[in-house]
Amino acid sequence: MMQAIQKADTGSYQSDNRFRALLGDSAWAGLPEAVQARFGKRLRAGMSVTYQGEVTAMRFSIMGWILAQILRPVGAPLPYDVSSVGQAAVVVVTEDGSTGGQFWIRQYSRAAGFPQVVHSSKRFRGVTGLEEYIGYGIGMALRIRAAPSSLIFESDHYFFEALGLRLRLPRWLTPGALEIGHHDEGTGCFRFSLRLTHSLFGEVLSQDAVFRDAGPHHA
Secondary structure: OHHHHHHHOOOOEEEOOHHHHHHOHHHHHOOOHHHHHHHOEEEOOOEEEEEEEEEEEEEEOHHHHHHHHHOHHHOOOOOOOHHHEOOEEEEEEEEEOOOOEEEEEEEEOOOOOOOEEEEEEEEOOOOOOOEEEEEOOEEEEEEEEEEOOEEEEEEEEEEEEEOOEEEEOOHHHOOOEEEEEEEEEEOOEEEEEEEEEEOOOEEEEEEEEEEEOOOEEEO
8 A cells, every 4th residue: 555655646736935945045944855846846746654653741821711712612722731752743744726726734643632733824924924823713924044954934013814815913912922833853853843922011922843754645
């Protein structure tokens, strides 16, 4: 079965300059080759790539816990259960052939009950050139920058859209500034980090998970 999958995956990738164009050639050149490889190849429409690993750390303040619970009815985009630490984590990235973006599914196992599953879509559009959309009309414009061995995604603003209208949300109505990092660990591994910082309450939530590189498969 594995041989059949591998054979079907020949030619699954093509060169992808979407993230490079947003970052700039100079900053892109300073990234580790492994990071360039992960963000510099584009799957064919209908193909997915899976990364497996585990959650290594998670913490939140009382305010962070409240925010995570409030957002559970709209797709639970923030981690909400510390029992996921030490549990399996899976990320699946699928090329969205209809819009030219990417679908992301993040699954975090818990000590009991169903895993937490987060669905989102990365869309290459908007004033910053990159958005993360979680559904229910809610999204976030992102900016990216390079750091030593890392690619960093930072929230620029949040928005709500419906019926063809788009509203930029005021800061007081948002959960805070979100920073997501992709940190190369070498030997085919990388660390995912998430930090949410509120203007009044400081850092309210953080999560770290380590993943291994994996191959693509049909969605």
